[in-house]
Amino acid sequence: MSLTYSISDLSRELDITTRAIRFYEEQGLLAPQRRGQERIYSARDKVTLKLILRGKRIGFSLAECKELISLYDPAGGNHRQLTSMLEKIAERRGQLQQQLLDIQQMQLELDTAEERCQQALAQGNPGAQPLEVP
Template identity: 60%
Template sequence: MAKRFYSISELAREFDITTRTIRFYEEKGLLQPQRQGQQRRYSESDRVRLTLILRGKRIGLSLQESQKFIAMYDPAHGNIDQLQSLLTEVNQRRQQLHQQMQDLKAMLTELDDVQSRCQQALQHAQQQETMS
């Protein structure tokens, strides 16, 4: 079976990103296309790496963190270390987001209180002005 290769524009279209983004990941060493003259030829492995990079980005991983998890990929040994590390990171990220949600709810409650007090003070000031 022949290996499948992708052009930079095919990957950009598929993942709805710019070719500049793909070249950036290449500069960072995350993708390693073959060269055929001036043309880049991305392998299925590069395509999978790009999928993982973008997935990592969506869940808040830095490029360095994504690179670390991608480098741990070892199908010969079942990826146990990679999966355990990723689960630990996901759990930490989840706890962090829950804390941020609680903080945001507390801030919204404070804003509601300030808004209410301001409205009451404004109403009182307008009544005082009307009486004068």
């Protein structure tokens, strides 16, 4: 007997809204069986949801999650899926590194603007000259 879940079971277990689960179904990531109007989710659907949630936490787009899920092949050792995942991790890490550099640059610019404002206020005549914007 295979283990199945209702939408409310998955919602509770994975701490996700039923609306989000239905959205992933609409996007073609899940294909539950139906019993009348009731959705019946398999253990594979639960694993798919876990992968989607993990992917979102590390910044993958839904399209990237879908691509990784489509590469699932336990018979082949999931080599293609794992290789693709490593490539996406490296790409995401590069994006985060660039964002970190951008944030650090912005912090320097904020420090400079703050210092100029403080100097203008300390001179007692803040309206005499416009602030220069580099």
